[in-house]
Amino acid sequence: MRAVNLIPVEQRRRGGARLAGRSGGAAYVVIGLICGLAVMALLYGLADHEIGAKQAEATRLSAEAQQAQSEASRLAPYTSFVSMREERLKATQELANTRFDWAHVMHELGRVLPSEAALTAVTGTVGAATPGASSTTAPAAGASAASKTVTSATPAGSTPTFTVTGCAKSQSAVALTMNRLRLIDGVSEVSLEGSSKTGGGGGSSCPAGYPSFSMTVAFDALPQPTVKTTPVSAAKSASDSTADATTKSGGG
Amino acid sequence: MTGRDRMVVVVLGAVAALVVAFLLVVSPEQKQAAQVQAKVESARTELSTAQTKLSEAQDAEKRYAAAYASIVSLGQAVPADSEVASLVYELDHASSNDKVGFESITSGTTGSGSSTSATASSAATAAAGGFQELPFTFSFTGTYEQLYKLMGRLQGFTVSKPDGSVNVNGRLLSIQGVSLAGGSTASGSSGKLTASVTATAYVLPAGQTLTGGASASAPAGVTTAASASGGSTATPAIVRPLP
Numbered sequence: 149m150r151a152v153n154l155i156p157v158e159q160r161r162r163g164g165a166r167l168a169g170r171s172g173g174a175a176y177v178v179i180g181l182i183c184g185l186a187v188m189a190l191l192y193g194l195a196d197h198e199i200g201a202k203q204a205e206a207t208r209l210s211a212e213a214q215q216a217q218s219e220a221s222r223l224a225p226y227t228s229f230v231s232m233r234e235e236r237l238k239a240t241q242e243l244a245n246t247r248f249d250w251a252h253v254m255h256e257l258g259r260v261l262p263s264e265a266a267l268t269a270v271t272g273t274v275g276a277a278t279p280g281a282s283s284t285t286a287p288a289a290g291a292s293a294a295s296k297t298v299t300s301a302t303p304a305g306s307t308p309t310f311t312v313t314g315c316a317k318s319q320s321a322v323a324l325t326m327n328r329l330r331l332i333d334g335v336s337e338v339s340l341e342g343s344s345k346t347g348g349g350g351g352s353s354c355p356a357g358y359p360s361f362s363m364t365v366a367f368d369a370l371p372q373p374t375v376k377t378t379p380v381s382a383a384k385s386a387s388d389s390t391a392d393a394t395t396k397s398g399g400g
Numbered sequence: 401m402t403g404r405d406r407m408v409v410v411v412l413g414a415v416a417a418l419v420v421a422f423l424l425v426v427s428p429e430q431k432q433a434a435q436v437q438a439k440v441e442s443a444r445t446e447l448s449t450a451q452t453k454l455s456e457a458q459d460a461e462k463r464y465a466a467a468y469a470s471i472v473s474l475g476q477a478v479p480a481d482s483e484v485a486s487l488v489y490e491l492d493h494a495s496s497n498d499k500v501g502f503e504s505i506t507s508g509t510t511g512s513g514s515s516t517s518a519t520a521s522s523a524a525t526a527a528a529g530g531f532q533e534l535p536f537t538f539s540f541t542g543t544y545e546q547l548y549k550l551m552g553r554l555q556g557f558t559v560s561k562p563d564g565s566v567n568v569n570g571r572l573l574s575i576q577g578v579s580l581a582g583g584s585t586a587s588g589s590s591g592k593l594t595a596s597v598t599a600t601a602y603v604l605p606a607g608q609t610l611t612g613g614a615s616a617s618a619p620a621g622v623t624t625a626a627s628a629s630g631g632s633t634a635t636p637a638i639v640r641p642l643p
Contacts, residue, residue: 177407220456223461227460241564249555301533301599302574
């Protein structure tokens with residue numbers, strides 16, 4: 149069976165034009181175009197507003213940065229001065245920390261020496277004997293590359309050595325002396341250079357029949373300095389010390 | 401061309417017009433906004449860096465008085481010039497405390513030890529980058545106990561403490577060698593020994609002054625209220641010991 153549309157043809161056209169209107173849909177296009185333009189105007193406005201606001205903010209931030217830089221530049225000498233103080237303190241600490249404790253070792257030497265032996269001469273040296281041969285201490289970890297290195301007269305890594313000569317009642321006493329010298333803090337090696345009984349006459353400094361000995365006492369190498377600098381505000385400053393030299397000054 | 405075709409053309413034209421308008425007007429504005437945003441970020445970073453520097457500088461300004469006192473005190477340990485007179489005074493004072501005879505001081509390490517007129521300025525050894533070295537040879541007489549106590553006193557002039565500070569009582573000395581021998585005929589009978597001590601003192605590198613031109617109130621290069629108004633800056637009271 150064939151379907152038949154009973155609506156009159158005129159009315160059918162009118163119904164179809166109702167959706168598109170008399171303009172045939174052009175009105176929708178215009179409305180869409182206007183809406184699109186409105187959205188774009190909105191986007192443009194937002195961007196323009198953002199530009200204005202951000203530019204103002206950038207100008208304000210730049211001005212603040214310039215002011216801060218100017219103030220920091222004005223105070224730069226303070227920073228330089230404090231840096232100079234830190235460098236000198238660090239250098240002084242490095243030099244102080246790489247020294248050999250002579251007083252303690254000499255005290256130990258006197259303490260461990262057996263009563264059967266006596267010393268006639270003691271010679272101790274650390275590292276280079278001449279200043280030209282001294283080496284430079286390595287910069288401490290974390291030290292800035294710009295910080296200056298410090299040359300120590302007793303550089304880290306150098307080996308203190310004592311040469312002791314003396315007299316003993318017997319060769320056993322010489323052996324005992326060697327054993328005792330090993331008890332000194334930091335001794336790495338004690339070597340006997342010679343021990344011989346003397347006749348006691350002539351230029352010998354030992355009594356007749358007493359062995360005259362000579363030994364070399366080597367110590368552990370001086371350690372790397374451990375430098376720990378603290379800010380002046382936190383640390384006791386170097387001026388905290390009771391400065392003998394200062395208090396006993398005569399002026400000038 | 402049917403009405404439908406015309407409609408399609410109109411719609412496409414409208415869309416094209418919107419796209420063109422977006423590309424020509426809105427998009428450049430948005431790009432500019434992004435550029436300005438980048439500028440703001442850059443300015444913000446710049447401000448942050450400047451504020452950090454300023455904070456450090458202000459902190460340094462607050463610590464200046466302590467730093468100045470510290471650097472003046474360190475000047476006792478490592479002075480700007482040889483300061484041999486003060487060194488002799490310190491040695492004499494230290495040896496007197498230990499009842500040790502201070503016999504001689506010689507500039508350099510190879511001297512005969514008979515002179516007390518050391519002019520160490522000529523003996524200053526250039527040390528690369530750091531302090532300059534001043535080698536000396538001292539001669540003392542005393543008992544063994546007195547002499548080893550003196551060694552401790554000499555190296556105790558300047559001591560580095562574990563908390564990071566430095567205790568300064570006098571010149572920084574590094575003892576390189578000690579030689580003990582029986583005393584001379586005058587003192588040998590009393591059990592006294594003669595100690596020849598090779599040591600090194602230090603001075604600041606050439607061209608450096610103790611405070612770098614700073615005064616107690618402000619470092620060099622800072623305009624203070626006093627100097628701006630024509631007032632004189634305070635001269636640091638660096639006390640040098642005299643016999």
